[in-house]
Amino acid sequence: MTVSLEREPRRRALRHNRSGAAEERWPLSRMFGVGVTAAALVALIVIGLGAFGLWQLTEARARLLEVGGPSTLAAERLTVALVNQETGIRGAQLSGGSPEFILPYRAGVEARQTQTEIIRRLSGEPGQEAIRDALDGVEAGITRWRVEYAEPVIAGVSPPVEQGRAQFEEVRTDLHRLTDALAVQQQGLRAGLNDSASFLIWIGIAIVVLLASFLVITGIGLRRTVLRPVAELAGEVREVVSGNVQREVRADGPREIVQLGEDVEAMRRHILNDLIDAKSVNRRLDEQARDLERSNRDLEQFAYVASHDLQEPLRKVSSFCQLLQRRYGGQLDERADQYIEFAVDGAQRMQRLINDLLSFSRVGRTTEAFERVDLATVAKSAAAQLDGLREQAGGTFEIGELPEVRGDRALLQQLLVNLMGNGLKFHRDGVPPVVRVDAERVGDNWEISVADNGIGIEPEYAEKVFVIFQRLHGRDRYPGTGIGLALAKKIVEFHGGRIGLDSRSGSEPGARIRFALPADPTDSEEETA
Structure with a gap:
């Protein structure tokens, strides 16, 4: 907790350490805003150019279809109407004014007026003076021919045929001028349509070039402003991750990337400081480990002293007390016999306690004695070791199918002796004890249970019974x-x-004591095979 409180101000300082250089950089939002604005402008230009080209093409097409075509068709119909007039007047002159020839003439006059109005209406725009002049010539010539030649023929007067032919030839000449002017107009309109189509094609090419240039510029800008700084920052971070924690992390580019680089640099410094602290802690742990090693050596020395030097005087005390009990038993008073019995019992209990403590201290020193152990064989050996106690209690052992595990055979046998012996020792009065040893595979472990039909253990003492020197019953009833x-x-x-x-x-x-031991990995391999 102290280390955490000391680090907190440093973490806060690293977290809020922002350089002024980062604030001077453009943020990505501004860069993307400029890019979006440029894209919008390019899109507007592209749309405007495309719309203008399409409008021009549409206008040229409309003029060709709505002006050039109808004008040419009207000129052709005008020619037919004039020919019908001439043919009708000539037939009337030859037939002496027959009405059947007058009708085509009248129809030709009406048709001429209609087509003339159409041509004049379509040629009213500036630049079409040649069409209007030719049309005026045709109108003037046909009017003179009608007044001076056609009407007299209809009235019964027969002007000279050469006069009518000469006047109508003048009309034909003006009609040819009109047709030529309309042809020139048609060519102009088609040329305008072709020019509009070509302009639209060039606009399309320009749009493609503009979009391609914009994409290239955008890609180069994105690479220089975002991708390359991110890649460089990632490279520096990887170098730090690879072990070079002393390398300072620096970033270039937009404000967010620079700030990210500063955050990574702050994190690197924080990790470096934690690493320094961890090394200091490891040094302290190494010192503590050495102290523990020295302490363990002292404990081993104490165990040696306890096993040899302390047990020798205890054996002497126990032996001489037993001699006193055998030689002077019944010769002294009752209190003296009781004192001698207390002394013998205390010495024996002290020997058992020292032996148990030595056994407890020897567990866990090394795993060199680990081997493949058949628990069924070990359980039978433990039962044989407890055979005297079993006969005394009138109990039975039921040993089920037990697996093979890796471990220390002697320690595992001592484990089962303790558990099975407890099943015999803590039996109910008048009920023969039955101790059952079973095993089952649960995941990667073997779970072995030692159950009995004795007095049992209350659930509230489930943890206490595994603490050293903790007893639930007095020594006078259950020794140990x-x-x-x-x-x-x-x-x-x-x-x-x-x-x-x-x-x-x-x-x-x-009670049922259940303990789990890791299964031998070779068991799984054999099952798989």
Whole structure:
């Protein structure tokens, strides 16, 4: 907690350390805003050019279809109407004024007037003076021919045929001028249509070039302003991640990338400071490990002293007390016999306690003795070791199918001796004890249970019973040192497993101790094969 409180101001300082250079850079939002604006302008230009080209093409096409075509068609119909007039007048002159020839003439006059109005209306725009002049000549010539020749023929007067032919030839000459002028107009309109189409094609090419240029410029700008700074920053970060934590991280480009580089640099400094702190902590841990190693050596020395130097005087005290009990038993008063019995019992209990403590201290020193152990064989050996206690209690052992595991054979046998012995020792009065040993595979572990039909253990003591020297009953009723289950827990944990009290359901008597041991990896390989 102290280290965390010391680091907090430093973290806050690193988090708020922003350079002024970053604030002077354009942010990505502004860059993208400029890019979007430029794209919008380009789009507007492209749309405007395209619309203008299409408008020109549409106008040229409309003029060709609505002016040039109708004018040419009207000129052709005008020619037919004039020819009909001449043919009708000539037939009337030859037939002496027959009405059947007058009708085509009248129809030709009406048709001439209609087509003349159409041509004059379509040629009213500036630049079409030649069409209007030729049309005026045709009108003047046909009017003179009608007044001076056609009307007299209809009235019964016969002017000279040569006069009518000469006047109509003048009309034909003006008509040819009109047709030529209309042809020139038609060519002009077609040329305008072609020019508009060509202009539209060039506009399309310009649009493609403009869009391509914009995309190229955008790509180059994006690469220089965003992608390259990000790639450079990523390269520096990878170099730091690879182990060069002393390298300072610097970033270039828009404001956000520069700020990101500053944040990464702040994080690098923070990690570097944490690394320095971690090295300091590791040094302290190494010192503590060395202290623990020295302490363990002292404990081993103490265990050696306890196993040799302390047990020798205890054996002497126990031996001489037993000699006193055998030689002077019944010769002294009752209180003296009781004192001697207390002394013998205390010495024996002290020896058992020292032996149990030595066994407890030896567990977990090394795994060199680990081998493949058949728990069924170990359980049978433990049962044989407890055979005397079993006969005394009138109990039975039921050993199910047990697996093979890796471990220390002696320690595993001691584990089962303690658990199975507890099942015999804590039996109910008048009920023969039954101890059952079973196993089942649960995931990557073997779970072994040792169950009995004895007095059981209350759930609130499920943790207490595995603490060293913790007893639930007095020595006068159930003898022991209070180390058995603590030693069992240490052996199981030394083998990489766990142990605990399995709560039994309903009114079923007794207790069940369940411990898990890692399964041998070769078992899974054999099952797979």
